[in-house]
Each structure stands twice: as structure tokens, then as C-alpha cells.
Amino acid sequence: RKEVEQDPGPFNVPEGATVAFNCTYSNSASQSFFWYRQDCRKEPKLLMSVYSSGNEDGRFTAQLNRASQYISLLIRDSKLSDSATYLCVVPASGGSYIPTFGRGTSLIVHP
């Protein structure tokens, strides 16, 4: 099993829709998780951190399910500007904190 797995998409949704992405991870000892957003040909930018059960920031909610080893990102009331690739990040196994990225999920929000 890969350390971090994401559905690459693309998820194609209309403005105003609610969309959710999942990310599964293999390192059961992971304590901290992150979602990054990456626009085309740009660097990843931190979107949200998830340290316990979840985190909410405006239209964005991140949740952690330790039993099933996945984290999710929910985006409500999608905007055109939400179109991007969303990268899930978990620490690599082995004890050291080395961020391991999923391949990302592409979101396209259309009018």
C-alpha cells in the first residue's frame, strides 16, 4: 500500500456545489496531517492542518478518521477560484517527520 493515496480526479463541479476529497494513509502512527493547494505551475500552499479529529476554516472542513486511516477535505459553496489541485500530506513512516505527498486531486469548478 502506498504511504499516501488520493483519487487524482478531476472532480468537475458547478459553482455552489459541495465537494469532498479523501486521502488514505498507511502510517498508523501519524499524528499530523495537512492539506495543500497547488495552482497550475505554482508551488503548493498550505491550506489546512489536521492534528486531532478535524479542523474548519470558513468553507473548508478537514476531518480525520484514525480507525480507517483517512483524512477528508470538504469544500462548501464552491467558487471558480477553488479550481486547483489539492495535495494531502502525512508524515512518512519510520519516525522522522518527512512530509509525504499524495499525487493530488484535481478540482475544476465551472460556472
Add this chain to the structure above:
Amino acid sequence: DAGVTQSPTHLIKTRGQQVTLRCSPKSGHDTVSWYQQALGQGPQFIFQYYEEEERQRGNFPDRFSGHQFPNYSSELNVNALLLGDSALYLCASSQDRVEAFFGQGTRLTVV
């Protein structure tokens, strides 16, 4: 407060050549990580530097080497370039193993 800065932004090299990429971390950060991102993939961890030493290394050949200076800035060197080394090279800085902040990247093209 300047964020993470990388230079150059774009680079074209010929197979077999050597290249050096540079990174200045965000103010207050002492840890620098380097990633390679191929088109359509998530960033792949190359190595991490802390206190001027390589702390952790990903699955990359010895052609990839690095250095960290006393001011925490870092260099990534790649020898004997291959066509497959063409990618976006990202530098990320962090402090105390918390969230990483990325530079805008160096887009390397090997021809």
C-alpha cells in the same frame, strides 16, 4: 517578511551537465527540504537539511546532493543530468517539524 525564495526560476540544461539550485528559507526557519515534482505527480521528497547536515534522504540516486549553509540557505546539486530529471524542483522550509512553506520552485528542463 520574505518567504521561501528559490533561484533560478527556470533553467535549461543539456544531458550530462551539472546544475545547482538555490534556496533561502523563510525567516526563522532552520530546516530545508527539497522535492522533485514531475508533471501530474505530487512532490517527491529528495532530502532534508538541518544544522548543515543531511537529516533524511528519499529514494534518489547519489547524483543528487545538497548542502546547507550556516545562514540556513541551501543548495541542491544534480550531476550527470538525465532527460528524466526534468521537473519542478521545490524547496520547503520549516521550523520544529511543523508546517512546511514552499518556494515558487525552479523549473528544470534537460534537453
